[in-house]
Amino acid sequence: MFYEGKEVAYRLRGVYRVHGTTQTLHERCRSHTALSFRIRGNSTFASEDGIYYGDDNTVMYFPSGVNYTRVTRGEEELIVIHLD
Numbered sequence: 001m002f003y004e005g006k007e008v009a010y011r012l013r014g015v016y017r018v019h020g021t022t023q024t025l026h027e028r029c030r031s032h033t034a035l036s037f038r039i040r041g042n043s044t045f046a047s048e049d050g051i052y053y054g055d056d057n058t059v060m061y062f063p064s065g066v067n068y069t070r071v072t073r074g075e076e077e078l079i080v081i082h083l084d
Helices: none
Strands: 012-020 023-027 033-040 042-049 050-054 059-064 068-072 078-082
Touching: 050 059
Parallel strands: none
Antiparallel strands: 012 078, 023 068, 033 059, 033 078, 042 050, 042 068
């Protein structure tokens, strides 16, 4: 069965509720995977693979090791789950 493979076995690192304001953030060589639930806000994510947009009520997946730049405009609120 697909779900029995080690590839999808994660260990919970932490769950965070984030309130933020306008900023630019560069993420490099992160050792953890993240799953974010954006309650409200507007961010643009640029990586080697392209540009992605996180708006109100979006869910985003960030695998470990992916480098990206996030630009947030205005205020945002999200819940982030970090996994190993």
